[in-house]
Amino acid sequence: MDQIFVELSLTPLSITDAADFVNGDENGALNMFIGKVRNHNLGKPVLAVSYDAYAPMVAKVFREICTEAIAKFDPNMRCYLTHYKGRLEIGGISVVIAVGSAHREPTFLGCRYIIEELKKRAPIWKKEHYVDGDDEWLAGHELGLENV
Amino acid sequence: MGSCWVFSMTTNHKVKVALFGTFRNYTAANPIELSLPDGANIADVKAALILALEISDNYAPIEALVQTSALADDYTILSRDFTLNGDVNLAILPPVSGG
Numbered sequence: 001m002d003q004i005f006v007e008l009s010l011t012p013l014s015i016t017d018a019a020d021f022v023n024g025d026e027n028g029a030l031n032m033f034i035g036k037v038r039n040h041n042l043g044k045p046v047l048a049v050s051y052d053a054y055a056p057m058v059a060k061v062f063r064e065i066c067t068e069a070i071a072k073f074d075p076n077m078r079c080y081l082t083h084y085k086g087r088l089e090i091g092g093i094s095v096v097i098a099v100g101s102a103h104r105e106p107t108f109l110g111c112r113y114i115i116e117e118l119k120k121r122a123p124i125w126k127k128e129h130y131v132d133g134d135d136e137w138l139a140g141h142e143l144g145l146e147n148v
Numbered sequence: 149m150g151s152c153w154v155f156s157m158t159t160n161h162k163v164k165v166a167l168f169g170t171f172r173n174y175t176a177a178n179p180i181e182l183s184l185p186d187g188a189n190i191a192d193v194k195a196a197l198i199l200a201l202e203i204s205d206n207y208a209p210i211e212a213l214v215q216t217s218a219l220a221d222d223y224t225i226l227s228r229d230f231t232l233n234g235d236v237n238l239a240i241l242p243p244v245s246g247g
Contacts, residue, residue: 035247051246052168054239056222083246095247115247123220123239124246125169137170140245143218144225 003070006062007082008055013093022078022100031107033115035095037088041138045131050087051094054123058083065117069099072113074106081114083124159186161232165197165219166239174201174210179237188232190219197240217242 005021015034022030037049066079080098088094095118099110118124120141129135164179172178182196194214201210218225218241226238 052172053246054166054168054220054241057220057224057239057241060223119244119247121244122246123168123241123244125242126245126247127169137173137242138245140243142216142243143220143241 003078004066005080008053008058008085009082010085013082013084013096018080018096018098021080022098027100028102029104029107030100031111033097033111037090037092039090046128047131048089048129050127051085052125053085057123061122065114069110069113073109074101077101077106162235164237169242184232190230
């Protein structure tokens with residue numbers, strides 16, 4: 001069984017699928033990070049968020065990040081990483097990360113590593129839709145500087 | 149007195165650049181198609197992209213955004229030594245904000 005599952009999804013993300021993937025008789029710890037749409041940002045009431053993504057590179061970067069987490073924290077760890085593409089209303093789940101390991105420490109570290117690296121490296125963009133009818137693409141992290 | 153004509157033999161290539169995130173605000177044409185000479189580098193592609201986007205709409209100046217964005221093929225951010233040697237499909241990736 002592959003230790004890694006990654007996906008950019010156009011359908012609602014499943015927490016159950018994530019938990020099932022990283023579960024296993026050898027694992028005594030499962031950890032999960034769930035990102036969801038909140039109703040405010042920087043003092044502005046938010047109605048919804050739309051996610052744009054460069055799909056081919058997302059899949060590659062997601063797998064790279066999970067591979068790195070396994071190498072850093074536990075060679076037997078299982079990692080699950082999915083991100084939504086499209087519009088989500090308040091409470092909608094944008095990202096699900098799950099990590100399973102024999103012990104708890106690698107799962108905490110792995111979850112944290114994966115979400116932080118995703119935010120820096122995955123070609124995904126967030127557009128907030130505000131209650132007043134305005135919308136805005138959010139500023140973010142510059143990707144690698146190889147070509148600038 | 150005879151005339152002397154010098155012909156340039158430079159070959160131009162089609163460079164299609166897919167737009168994401170805030171770049172989608174600048175034009176309905178996506179991907180945007182550029183024509184660039186053989187040997188063009190990253191700076192040349194970005195300069196042509198700035199020109200194309202500036203004339204495509206009246207949004208705020210685009211140069212700073214292009215310069216802080218990465219050019220990529222399907223799977224990889226282009227390396228600094230990229231040079232154009234044929235038609236190519238690229239993407240311009242603005243600063244990211246997933247999660």
